[in-house]
Amino acid sequence: MTPITLVEGRRITLSNLDKVIYPETGFTKGELLHYYATIKDTLLPHIHNRPVSFLRYPDGPDGQLFFTKNPPPGTPDWVKTTPVPRSDEPSAEQVVIADMASLMWAANLVVEFHTPQWPADSPAVADRLIFDLDPGPPATVVECCAAALWLRDRLAADGLHAYAKTSGSKGLHLSVPLHPTPSAHVSSYAKTLAQEAERTLPDLVVHRMAKALRPGKVFVDHSQNAAAKTTAAPYTLRARARPTVSTPVSWAEVEACRTPPDLLFLADDIPPRLARHGDLFAPLTDPDRAGRLP
Template structure:
């Protein structure tokens, strides 16, 4: 089993030639190489957030499972946040650095999902867990999901309307592809409760459905979704997570959840225009840098909804 040293940490890497995306012939070793290339852009968006992983050790065509707890054998240098829920405590990995990112990828924990809040006291002892219901959100996310035959093209139309509504409320958003069918829009916030952020997101989605019923839906019922874009506001719950920027997806091809420019959103006329593979993403970072960097610096106050 190959052993390598990454930033002073020894990593045992296994089955690097194993093909995890058969349709594309993309191997685990190539996935690790991709994550090493994009780590500088990816890590700031997940650091201090309680990570959950989608693992698929036998590839995208095999069994997959969602993992929240740090697995047995987790190295002592991997940061863990103990998050107290109503009936249990979950031992979440914090992906703080490149060695942790590559260690997780080597476990075929290749999809990384994080909440809209940061864990306090990273690495806290089990006797002092973080209470999830005390965490404050520092962003809002809208997950735009198209109901067939609608595609990401309709999601782009909806995204422009969401951004217009946000700007009217003194906010702004930054887009990325989901790496699947739709788009995600992020709004950076001064810390606010999950109840307040969820209420605002739901209110905005409902308002947009009332104004654009031919395109936008804020209700979750699947029977209502054909030909429309579901503006999913519910991922702002403390219990929900969203796939992180620059993360590979467990789809037929190794598509990536990729930050976009608003010009790309506005110009989109073909779903294939917004499908990005690992090589595309490394080239985009070289050209544009991290298009989501403003999320790390800009913070808007949540509008007052008491009126």
């Protein structure tokens, strides 16, 4: 029998709670739902008023992956949606996760949460800038940390404050809170900084995606500032071998990173981290911390 749970007055069907989603650790769908329920108060502000894209992995990371921007079939009518501009689909809608009930409904689909850099009511007007630092083997997150520290200082020279999180995979994400700025302007600025990083650190950084350029270097991906692109949200689980989480980290942790496990966090690590550090990404939701591009 499929259990039906009442969440904030909404009836939600929760299915296959004993199903193992992450075979390497035995982490089940029930544990996945428990994780999202436990960290809801921290996660929700980061996806608040943002159209959400889902990477679904209902049979675990080794099964089929489905990336969807459209509301999935069977989306309840009480789940909020918002119109989003798309060149290929003029009247497209996307889900907005507004509350605990819609979070639990979405988590039951087994998802990563991805959001654009702009809120639902201001499409293509970004309130954050992002760099996705992606290591080309044999480089690891350790090299990403070195690139991140250079970018942090370079951004600070322009009066901008960067905050770091793990990607939940192999790399790092840097996010900068901004006064609302057209995405095209943010993209241009981010590309300029990525090129400058490559010129300054030619043995460490590349700014172009070409695979041939990337072995042993950190690809500073600036492209996710484009209005149509999305990035894994803070605290989302990822479809990896283990239940890794895209986890905000302190600059002290970035500076101290010597091996990849130093910045690897699983679902069970997050509640104790929040109890110890609070939400290290809280400044991203504080308008008083927002900077202006030069």
